[in-house]
Amino acid sequence: MFRLRRTRKKVRSALQNIDLQQALERASTHHLRQFKANEPRIKWSELKLKAQEIRQKNLEKLPQLIEQFCSEARRSGAQIYWAETASEARNIIEKIIHQKKAKLVVKAKSMVSEEIELNSYLQQKGIKIIETDLGEWIVQLAGDRPSHITAPALHLTKEKMAELLKNKFHQDIPSQPEAIVEFARQNIRQAFSQAEIGLSGANFAVAETGSLLIISNEGNARLATSLPPVHIALLTLEKFVQTLEEAMTLTKALIFASSGNRMTAYVSLITGPSRTTDIEKQTIIGAHGPREVHIIILDNGRSSALQDKTLKQALTCFKCGGCLLVCPVFQAVGGHIYGGPIYPGGIGAVLTSITRSPQEALLAADLCADCKKCEDFCPMGVLTGEILLELKNRLPTTPEEKILSKFFRYSSLPKSAVKLGFQAQRLLKKNILSWLPPLVWLAEKKLPPLP
Ligand code: SF4
Incomplete structure (x- = not known):
């Protein structure tokens, strides 16, 4: 009571x-x-049924999918880690950051990083982490937490956002969405090239190719996962699908359900670190994008949930x-x-x-x-x-x-x-x-x- x-x-x-x-x-x-x-x-009813079928089928064979994903991702040069708990995931991330002597991490939107309360943990350790998704950035500036899964600052009006920015940066920002977006763009942009590590989640992980699929509109996920020399991806074990085709069907359904749009501005597929074969057809790891990709697969209670009808x-x-x-x-x-x-x-x-x-x-x-x-x-x-x-x-x-x-x-x-x-x-x-x-x-x- x-x-x-x-x-x-x-x-x-x-x-x-x-x-x-x-x-x-x-x-x-x-x-x-x-x-x-x-x-x-959009044939919404049809798409929903297809997406449900894919998801349910893949949940039944998660161990095989994860195994296949890991072996394909390793083949493409990624390093894989398994974290049973939130604390294990945080420790793995901290260890990588220390190994790389990184001082600045830029983060693309990731609810899993919220789940493990990564920002406060890293900040306590003296590591600067900047959210690059506009909504997440606003929420971080406000010292708040996301109020919606895909629209973290949904609880704030544009007027409140402008007021927050004025208080933080001592600058008058008109309470118009375009002005707020432009201000965020100017402020966050430099961090992408200064950060030693880019951290992201993943919407899906494709077993047949060892690829991560990341959906975004702002372009920040692309910058955060391609400009810093090291990319850390944090994903949970229900994200695995068998094929690229399945991932695209789920992507279409997810985009429409979350935004009412048929497609987002960006859908990125990341398969290991950047590389080139332009010199005598030899594969050289580390071209314009990251030289290292670290993928952390988090359980955090999901294996037990799979046993519960x-x-x-x-x-x-x-x-x-x-x-x-x-x-x-x-x-x-x-x-x-x-x-x-x-x-x-x-x-x-x-x-x-x-x-x-x-x-x-x-x-x-x-x-x-x-x-x-x-x-x-x-x-x-x-x-x-x-x-x-x-x-x-x-x-x-x-x-x-x-x-x-x-x-x-x-x-x-x-x-x-x-x-x-x-x-x-x-x-x-x-x-x-x-x-x-x-x-x-x-x-x-x-x-x-x-x-
Ligand atoms: S977040 Fe989307 S997929 Fe998940 S329960 Fe809600 S409507 Fe369904």
Whole structure:
């Protein structure tokens, strides 16, 4: 019950935060508009089914895929490491940085690096690390954490971003997206060529070629992985696919689900360090790009999740973040409150349960309204609401929580209540239903019309 009270307090403060409400509303409106505009141009249902099939098939043969990937990647000159835990991954990265006597690391967006809390760890060791994805850079400057998987600064309006930059750089920046982007470009650009190490994640790892596939729009992932002399890639074990063709199908699905676009500006394939065969056809490692590529494969609870029928399906999630933007709870309170300490939203809570502990995932389970909007949207068919309820039922609860949990598990009332809520905004705005813990977020939110 204390947990529920604490939750209610946080929710109320998020609902009263006008800037947050504005940022959330703008982001979900833009995403929906883009998605709807392009949906007729893409065979979305067909693509989703294909992507699901690929993901499920590959999860069944992960050990073979990883083995094949490692042998192909080594053949192309990459060095491979295996990390059981977040702490092992951090130690491997620190060791490479020390071996290279590196002082500056530039980082392309990587939620896995957030998962292992790399930035704070390296900073404590006196190593400077600069985020180069615009949203991540803003979040880093704010001393904050990402509130969305693919749009880390989604909780901030352009006005708040300009204000933050003004405070940090003592310079007036107009609160126009173009001006903010230009300022970031000027500030981050030099770091790419000064850094001794570029660090990235990977969206997929292709077993047949030993390649990493990285999707980006800004171009920062290309610069971070090709300008510094050393590239470290951090990826998790569910990212492996058999063929390049499969990787491209998943890439198309991921891009559309996350942005409503048919393609991003860049899709990079990295197969080992840079090299040339221009002198007598001899292969010389280290041309214009990195001379070394280090690939760290992180487990962090995923092997155990593969043995668990409920959690296994969550490993098909390719982190498009689309489910968050259709979730009424996320739209109401944002990803800093709804989700785990690293990964936001309902799926974030599930990932928290896998990578940290089920207890830490409980807050999201409390807030989930079981409306199933995330499940309807998810291109991978992940039943996030179902998984959250199952996780909650597994944990020891107080008698009051047991009653509430049974009520929400077996009654169709919660879903009806959400629908009713949408139709009765005025009543809800008067706080009449706000005593119901899982529905507290509805109390003061300006709700969108039901589809
Ligand atoms: S659960 Fe589905 S919609 Fe949500 S991030 Fe994962 S793949 Fe995307």
